Amino acid sequence: MGLLSIKNLRAGMVLEEDLTERMGRLLMPKGTVLTEKYIKICKMWGVVEAHIEGVAGNDINASALNDFNPAEIAIVSESVHKRxxxxxxDHPAIKELIRLCILRMAEAKNICPDHLRQDSYLEEETTKRQKMKPVKANPLKFIGEHTKLSTLPDxxxxxxxxIAKPSSSTYDIENVISKDTNLSARLLKIVNSAFYGYPSQIDTLSRAVSIIGTRQLSTLxxxxxxxxxxSKIPSGIINMKMFWKHSVLCGICARILAGYKNIRNTERMFTAGLLHDIGRLVYYNYLPQESIDVFAKAKNSHQLLYLTERDVFDLDHARIGGHLLNIWQMPLSLEDMVCYHHEPQKSKNQMESSILHLADIMANVxxxxxxxxxxxxxxxxxxxxxxxxxxxxxSLTIEQADHQLEDVFKVIFADDKSQ
Ligand SMILES: [Fe+2]
Ligand SMILES: [Fe+2]
Incomplete structure (x- = not known):
């Protein structure tokens, strides 16, 4: 069966089966000979793959790895398999993620992946803090003391x-946002970035609100x-630029994946990605010594960090993050997604939590x-x-996310000197 990714479709190939768009509507019948114009139409309709006569999809995927030196691929492959x-x-999605991870490293996009850079950053911090004693503390106590709603701006x-008022109009939301010139400028930059890819410049907040939607723009x-x-709280435990890059990347992947599922309000998915690991910042900022212990335990026992957090703090960062969003009165759907991004089966909205779950894995990959x-x-x-x-x-999502990341990251952290 020749199931090929849209990236690998070429003019002259012949469709082995009818080609439908995401909602199931027929685009081209079986037997159609593809042309450049037809391939463009497929991309416009969000087609991901097509059955093609006489081709094996996996052959083309494998050939990407065959372009590299086998000895180098073997070394990269070993370190990727450890991660x-x-x-x-044996899961088909994992097999593909492993292949993509190996390919990225082989293409030297990640000569030194950021999780390894973080290791050396942490080593320096650990040396500085050697004389400090860990303080046994309940993370929820710190949430109560340091993260009250009153600490957030007016x-x-x-x-x-x-947002809470059903009667709020576009004008009302625009009025609130426009009081903060910095926020308004950032939102306009996001709307005009590769993230949205609008062909013409959107230069007023009212246009941005009407195009994106009031609730969507407010959540963002x-x-x-x-x-x-x-971002203004310096953490010695984690490189904050790396932390926010992972968060923005997860948000971008979540938004792209939500688009494939025809989910409306994809901005909520982006915001969920931005905030999904925020519970970790509570640990890193308020319980630094314990956090260093968690890192060391996880590394020495090859255990996942969120499971080690449960061992040490009784609560993992996902629960802490959900709790924070509850205190800050963020929409319940966001709180639920953040709370269960490592266990989407426990969520009330399993589709959205599953998207965030996959987006986080992809950002790690x-x-x-x-x-x-x-x-x-x-x-x-x-x-x-x-x-x-x-x-x-x-692979399509990763390619799109690669294209958007730097632009979106620069816009969100535009005037933040700590980044
Ligand atoms: Fe997480
Ligand atoms: Fe994450």
Whole structure:
């Protein structure tokens, strides 16, 4: 069976089966000879793959690896397989993620992946802190003391009020956002970035609100407000630039994947990605010595970081993050997604949590930025089935995310000197 990714379709190939768009509508019948124009139409309709006569899809995927020196691929492959040690290696999506991870490293996009850079950063910090004693503390106590809603700026509370009122108009939301010139400028830059890819310049907030939608833009604005606060807290435990890169990348992947599932309000998915590991910053900032212990335990026992957090703190960062979003009155769907991004089967909205779960794994596979995890979190098999996706979506999503990351990251952290 010649199932090929859209990237590998070429003019002259012949469709082996009818080709439909995402909603099931027929685009081209079986037997159609592809032309450049037809391939462009497939891309416009979000087609991910097509059955092609006389070609084996896997052959083309494998050939990408065959372009490299086998000895080098063997070394890279060994280190990648170690990072996937908690994954089901026989799962088709995992097989594809491993292939993509090896390919990225072989292409030298990640000569030194950020999770390894974080290792040396941490070593320096550990030496500095050797004389400090860990303080046994309950993480929830720190949440109560340091992260009250009152610590967030006025504009944040005004946005909560505006969203809560069903009668809020586009004008009301625009009015709240426009009071903060820095936030307005950032939102306009995001709307004009590769993230949206609009062909013409959107130069007023009112146009941005009407195109993106009031609630969508408000959720994004609230997320940016939260990361603003946290990005100003220096953490010696993690390189903050790497932390936010991982978060932005997860948000971008979540938004792209949500688009494949025709989920509306993809900005909420982006914001969920931005905030998914925020619970870790509570640990890193308020319990630094214990966090160093967690890193060391996880590394020495090859255990996943979130499971080690449970051993040491009784609670993992996902629960802490969900709790924070609850205190900050973020939409319940966001709180739920963040809380269960490592266990989407426990979520109330399993489709969206499964998307965030996969997006986090993909951000780890891409190895740009890190929130501290050295291994690839395992893929929940039920979540993958629920998504109903094909492994070909993974490489397409990574390619799109690569294209958007630098642009979106620069815009969100535009005037933040700590980044
Ligand atoms: Fe996480
Ligand atoms: Fe993460």
């Amino acid at each position: 996937f040690c908690h994954a089901n290696m 504009i944040y509370r005004q946005l909560i009020d505006a 604005a609230m997320g940016i407000n939260i990361i603003n606060i946290f 891409m190895s740009i930025g890190t929130s501290g995890e050295r291994l690839i979190p395992p893929l929940n098999g039920e979540a993958w089935l629920r998504l109903g996706m094909t492994p070909n979506i993974l």
